[in-house]
Amino acid sequence: MRRVSVAMALVLALIQFVSFAGTPAAAADPPVRFTQLSAGQIDSCGLTTIGSIICWGNDDSGQAGVPAPPLGSIYTAVSAGYRHACALTSLRQVVCWGADESGQATPPPAIQSLVTQISSGNDFSCALTLSGSINCWGLDNYHQSSPPPPPPGTYYTAVSAGGVFACGLTSDENAICWGDIPVPVAGPLVQITTGAFDACGLTPDLAVFCWGSDAIHGQINVPLGHTFTALSAGMFHMCGLTIETRVVCWGWNDGPDGQPGGQVSDAPLNGGYSALAGGGYHSCALNGAGLVACWGDNADHQVDPAPGPPLITEQPVPQALILGGALKLSVSAISHYFVGHDEISLRVSYQWLRDGQPIAGAIASSLALASIDFADAGRYTVAVTNEFGTTTSEEAIVSVAYGIHVVSLPLNSGLAGRGVVLGIQLVDATGRTLSSPAIAVAALNIAPSNQPWDGQRPNYDVPFLYEPRLTRSGAGYLLLINTRRLTPGNETLTFRAGDDPTLHTLAFRVR
DSSP states (O other), X not given: OOSOOHHHHHHHHHHHHHHHHTSOOOXXXXXXXXXXXXXXXXXXXXXXXXXXXXXXXXXTTSTTOOOOOOTTOOEEEEEEOSSEEEEEETTSOEEEEEOOTTSTTOOOGGGTTOEEEEEEOSSEXXXXXXXXXXXXXXXXXXXXXXXXXXXXXXXEEEEEEOSSEEEEEXXXXXXXXXXXXXXXXXXXXXXXXXXXXXXXXXXTTSOEEEEESOOTTSTTXXXXXXXXXXXXXXXXXEEEEXXXXXXXXXXXOBOTTSSBOOTTTTSOOSOOEEEEEEOSSEEEEEETTSOEEEEEXXXXXXXXXXXXXXXXXXXXXXXXXXXXXXXXXXXXXXXXXXXXXXXXXXXXXXXXXETTEEOTTOOSSEEEESSOOGGGOEEEEEEEEETTEEEEOOOEEEEEEOOOEEEEOTTOEEOTTSEEEEEEEEEOTTSOEEOOTTSOEEEEEEEETTSOOOSSOOOTTSTTOOOOEEEEXXXXXXXXXXXXXXXXXXXXEEEEETTOOOOEXXXXXXX
């Protein structure tokens, strides 16, 4: 087997974390969440709350096959590039994987244990060290791996690797770029992000300044009317996080095949996001709960499905059942993602609930009761859980009725000013006559045939509504109704039988 399961990888990461922290693991671990995202050219990666990294999407160069961190450490940051990725560990070491033909996945030994930030670009990578210097390695055909020293009296505070260039921020909040890109002319800047041939920076007063040599697709034309708190560049598009925690993207909207890719138009409309990650022809965002949403080109499953709580695809269906009938409820959920062509399944568990209370032993994807009773009626849901959390289904209301049918006897007429004798039989779904004292006729209501009953308690102040006397006689029921105030005409008796919620009607004529 080429790759261990995600569940096993998470267990190994927890073991390493415990050995590093020197404290015992909790009895019940909280759901795994993402704390940081990075989108590569055709893949996506996320750093989890337990110090592991999960990547999904294309794996042709091994860029989504994350190695274990060095013993005694956990991962603290990840940066996905063109066909490779790099990560930072808790020991300030750099680990890279994926394509390495230009040395982009081979960090120089001299920087190990000294790194505070990493950034992966197009076949090259860069790292910021404790001393405020930047080191880059990999392809250097445009001098993108040859950063200049910062101006005297300053040091670097951030680095961002792009397509064929990179930029760094200095301690005096100026941007310095090297490689194939025009020199930025604006400052000060507190954040910088780099795309294929362009870059954007955020000023201390939250203004956005963009520059570059590829303005064809509009990615350096910042939309008006927004205040951004964070920026992230894709290949030919930009995305910004607004002060209202919403995502706004601009620039090129087509995918690599020239067809609409959606990396701009399909950005989520809702708010609640805390971080962004621009990729090749897609982008991702992290919400306040630590869950990821991606959009844009999905040819390699770099967008969907993403690791997260189960996604319910088929909800349990409400059912109206007859007493003694069989109940069958089921749910279907997606709980997987793709690494290359390999489907990585996240183990799921199920718990069915009735009226919000767990049903003992109901822990499968389906729930079956062979003979349902009135006590089984209620609102059913199912909680589907994996290591990322729980998704609860929609409610399926299950009702239970006797299934009673009414058979009228040839007595249904009466004389005005006297009385009416109505005869009925109550028959269940099998045709069996119900004559047990437990089956009683209730909620009687008499009204003209053109006036349907609203199901409420009869109002005996209305002249044509009377309370009858009810007796059980052999194979049926006789309803003796005082009709002294009923006038000749067609009338309707509406009633329920026992606990059966079904409304029955019986027509009779007053002569």
